[in-house]
Amino acid sequence: xxxxxxxxxxxxxxxxxxxxxxxxxxxxxxxxxxxxxxxxxxxxxxxxxxxxxxxxxxxxxxxxxxxxxxxxxxxxxxxxxxxxxxxxxxxxxxxxxxxxxxxxxxxxxxxxxxxxxxxxxxxxxxxxxxxxxxxxxxxxxxxxxxxxxxxxxxxxxxxxxxxxxxxxxxxxxxxxxxxxxxxxxxxxxxxxxxxxxxxxxxxxxxxxxxxxxxxxxxxxxxxxxxxxxxxxxxxxxxxxxxxxxxxxxxxxxxxxxxxx
Numbered sequence: 001x002x003x004x005x006x007x008x009x010x011x012x013x014x015x016x017x018x019x020x021x022x023x024x025x026x027x028x029x030x031x032x033x034x035x036x037x038x039x040x041x042x043x044x045x046x047x048x049x050x051x052x053x054x055x056x057x058x059x060x061x062x063x064x065x066x067x068x069x070x071x072x073x074x075x076x077x078x079x080x081x082x083x084x085x086x087x088x089x090x091x092x093x094x095x096x097x098x099x100x101x102x103x104x105x106x107x108x109x110x111x112x113x114x115x116x117x118x119x120x121x122x123x124x125x126x127x128x129x130x131x132x133x134x135x136x137x138x139x140x141x142x143x144x145x146x147x148x149x150x151x152x153x154x155x156x157x158x159x160x161x162x163x164x165x166x167x168x169x170x171x172x173x174x175x176x177x178x179x180x181x182x183x184x185x186x187x188x189x190x191x192x193x194x195x196x197x198x199x200x201x202x203x204x205x206x207x208x209x210x211x212x213x214x215x216x217x218x219x220x221x222x223x224x225x226x227x228x229x230x231x232x233x234x235x236x237x238x239x240x241x242x243x244x245x246x247x248x249x250x251x252x253x254x255x256x257x258x259x260x
Contacts, residue, residue, distance in 0.1 A: 034165050034214040039104070046100040046219075050256030054120030054147065056089035057229070057249040069240040076194050077240075079130035079137070084244040086127040091253075092144075094120030098151065100258050110157040112171065118149040120252070124196060126241060143196045143241055148181040153206055165214040172207040175227065177250070182235075196242065197235040202250055204229045219260045227252040 038044075061067070070081040098116020105111055126141045153175030160168045182200045208225025229250030236242050 034216050038214060038219055042104050044102040044260045046258055046260030048100055048256045048258035049097045050254055052094045052096055052120060052252050052254040053091045054094055054122045055091040055251040056122055057251050058087055058089040059246040060087050061244055061246045064244045073239050077130050079132040082128050082130035082240060084126055085129055088125045090123045090125060092121035100260055108159050112155040112157050114153055116151045118151050121146045145196050146181050147179050150178040152176040167212040170209050175204045175206050177202040177204055194239045194241060198233045199235050202229050202231050202233050204250060221258045224255050
């Protein structure tokens with residue numbers, strides 16, 4: 001499982017490159033480009049899919065390593081007391097599907113509404129020093145967090161000049177995220193397995209680059225974007241994992257392809 005993320009992204013890139021090679025292999029000598037009036041339509045619709053890696057931006061509590069926890073705060077450690085030495089966030093692979101709706105504002109500017117579902121998994125690794133009956137033990141605890149977002153973004157898309165069947169663009173804008181997989185209202189069935197819980201609502205900022213390729217039948221696009229969460233999504237609870245954190249923010253790296 002150590003290389004699953006790399007394998008997933010490599011496979012996605014290979015499939016994308018194979019598709020691009022097929023499209024770009026079409027003769028460029030024709031004086032008439034494919035779908036010459038496509039970008040003159042007031043509205044365009046389509047769908048997209050892709051792969052992502054979801055991270056946490058981790059902000060530990062000030063002087064977090066100086067705090068000692070005990071009792072109900074460390075139920076899953078079977079120790080008298082413990083303290084956190086280090087906290088590290090790890091990203092995990094996921095995927096995204098959604099729809100594209102686009103309003104033409106001018107020859108070089110579009111307004112895009114691209115709602116979708118984002119699936120991802122990320123984790124927090126805690127290096128913990130625990131104390132039990134006079135003995136000291138160094139352990140690493142991994143807390144996995146699965147998220148399923150309803151993603152509601154609104155983007156401005158700035159397009160460069162079309163070069164035959166190719167057109168680059170950049171885009172940015174806000175997005176609202178609702179985490180359907182949040183555990184915030186659920187009680188831990190096993191009190192010996194403490195979990196990190198996240199708030200359901202988040203606001204983020206998206207920015208990305210991409211390019212459109214015009215075929216004989218449709219417009220094929222690929223894009224890369226970064227998403228940065230603005231709100232603190234940590235749901236604070238009385239345990240060592242939550243109380244050692246000041247805040248958590250979402251960060252997503254995403255590669256998508258779309259068809260319009």
